[in-house]
Amino acid sequence: QVQLVESGGGLVQPGGSLTLSCVASGSIFSIYVMGWYRQVPGKQREVVATITPRGGRTDYADSAKGRFTISRDNAKNTFYLQMNSLKPEDTAVYYCRARTASILDYWGQGTQVTVSS
Numbered sequence: 362q363v364q365l366v367e368s369g370g371g372l373v374q375p376g377g378s379l380t381l382s383c384v385a386s387g388s389i390f391s392i393y394v395m396g397w398y399r400q401v402p403g404k405q406r407e408v409v410a411t412i413t414p415r416g417g418r419t420d421y422a423d424s425a426k427g428r429f430t431i432s433r434d435n436a437k438n439t440f441y442l443q444m445n446s447l448k449p450e451d452t453a454v455y456y457c458r459a460r461t462a463s464i465l466d467y468w469g470q471g472t473q474v475t476v477s478s
Contacts, residue, residue, distance in 0.1 A: 363387045363459045363467040370455060370472030373447055377476070381442040383457030383469055389414075389438055391461040397431060397442045399453035399474075406456065412440060424450075447476045 369381040385392065396411035410421045410431035419431050428447075433440035444451065454471040461467075 363389060363392060363461070365457050365459055365467055365469035367455065367457050367469040367472040370474045372475045372477065374478050375447060375449060375476055377447050378443070378445045379447065379474060380444070381455055381457075381472060381474075383440050383442075385438045385440075385459060388461070389459075391463070392459045393462045394460050395433070395440050396458050396460075398456045398458055399451075400456070400471075401453045409455070410442060414440075444474070447474075449476050452476050 364386045366384050367381060369379060371379060373379050392414055394411055394413050397409040398406050399409055400406040408422055409425050410419065410429055412419045412431045412433055414433055414435060428445050430443040452475050455474050456471045457469045459467045
């Protein structure tokens, strides 16, 4: 079992920045890849960025490239999503996900990000 707790969401003006955090606990040794996803009402949850805890390999959705950075601090069992140049269309509930080597998915509770003037 893996438990994930997100934090860092909030209200920000267009062009502003936010950093989301996700703290993992439990069977963290089993985590193969971690990622940030987002969802708006009426739409499917979509991937924003992923990272492998061991090798640090990252991948980004086209909408996130050049503006968002995913990173991890293995000593703190925490991974982050630094979001810059935020746009109103980035408004969503952001979730962190951990996938284990046995292809089990664990999700956090979500944190709301609202980009509005």
